[in-house]
Amino acid sequence: AQSxxxxxxxxxxxxxxxxxxxxxxxxxxxxYLFWYVxxxxxxxxxxxxxxxxxxxxxxxxxxxxxxKRSQSSFxxxxxxxxxxxxxxxxxxxxxxxxxxxxxxxxxxxxxxP
Amino acid sequence: DxxxxxxxxxxxxxxxxxxxxxxxxxxxxxxxxxxxxSLDQGLQFLIQYYNxxxxxxxxxxERFSAQQFPxxxxxxxxxxxxxxxxxxxxxxxxVGDIGxxxxxxxxxxxxx
Numbered sequence: 295a296q297s298x299x300x301x302x303x304x305x306x307x308x309x310x311x312x313x314x315x316x317x318x319x320x321x322x323x324x325x326y327l328f329w330y331v332x333x334x335x336x337x338x339x340x341x342x343x344x345x346x347x348x349x350x351x352x353x354x355x356x357x358x359x360x361x362k363r364s365q366s367s368f369x370x371x372x373x374x375x376x377x378x379x380x381x382x383x384x385x386x387x388x389x390x391x392x393x394x395x396x397x398x399x400x401x402x403x404x405x406x407p
Numbered sequence: 408d409x410x411x412x413x414x415x416x417x418x419x420x421x422x423x424x425x426x427x428x429x430x431x432x433x434x435x436x437x438x439x440x441x442x443x444x445s446l447d448q449g450l451q452f453l454i455q456y457y458n459x460x461x462x463x464x465x466x467x468x469e470r471f472s473a474q475q476f477p478x479x480x481x482x483x484x485x486x487x488x489x490x491x492x493x494x495x496x497x498x499x500x501x502v503g504d505i506g507x508x509x510x511x512x513x514x515x516x517x518x519x
Binding site: 328330335336337338339340343384394395396397398399400 | 409411440449450452463465497499507508509510511512513
C-alpha cells in the first residue's frame with residue numbers, strides 16, 4: 295500500500311521568507327499526489343494536486359509543488375510566506391488502482407513576524 | 408464554506424453510548440469519505456461510499472458503521488463509545504473515486 299512521510303513535524307519561518315515543506319511517498323507506480331492545508335478548527339483545504347504531466351504544479355495561495363520521481367518526493371514551496379499561511383500542512387498520496395488515499399502526519403508551520 | 412456540511416460541530420457523550428454524525432456532500436459529488444483525526448493516529452481513512460454503495464474500507468472499527476442515502480448524504484454511526492474514540496471526524500466528498508477531496512469542517516466528538 296502507498297504511504298507518505300513528512301519528515302518535519304514543525305517548521306518556523308519568518309514572514310517574507312521562502313518556504314519548503316518536504317513530502318516523500320512510497321508507491322510502486324505513478325501516484326496521485328496532493329497537498330492540503332488545515333487551519334485551526336477547520337477542515338482540510340486542497341492546495342494543489344498532481345496526476346500526470348508537468349511535474350511542477352501550481353496551486354492556490356501562491357503555493358507550488360514539484361513531483362520528483364527519482365526522489366519519490368513532492369515538496370511544497372512558496373517564495374514568500376505570509377502570516378496567514380500559519381497552519382498545518384498535509385501531503386497525501388492516492389493509488390491509481392484503489393480508492394485509499396493516505397495522509398502524512400502533517401507539518402505545522404509557524405510564521406514569525 | 409467548502410460546500411460539504413457536517414453536523415453537529417461538537418458532540419459530547421458518555422462511554423458506551425451511540426452517536427450519529429451526518430454529512431451532506433458538495434452538490435454534484437457522488438463520493439463521500441469519512442476520516443478520523445486524532446493526535447496520536449493522525450488522519451485515518453475510515454470508509455468511502457460512492458453513489459450509495461460502499462466502495463472502500465480503511466481502519467474502521469466494527470463498532471462503527473456508515474451509509475449513504477439516495478440523496479447522497481451520509482451518516483457515520485459510532486456505537487459502544489470508548490474514551491479513545493474522542494477525535495475529529497471529517498467527511499470529504501469528490502466527484503468520482505479519486506481526485507482532490509473537498510472536506511467539511513468536521514465534528515469534534517468528546518467521549519467522557
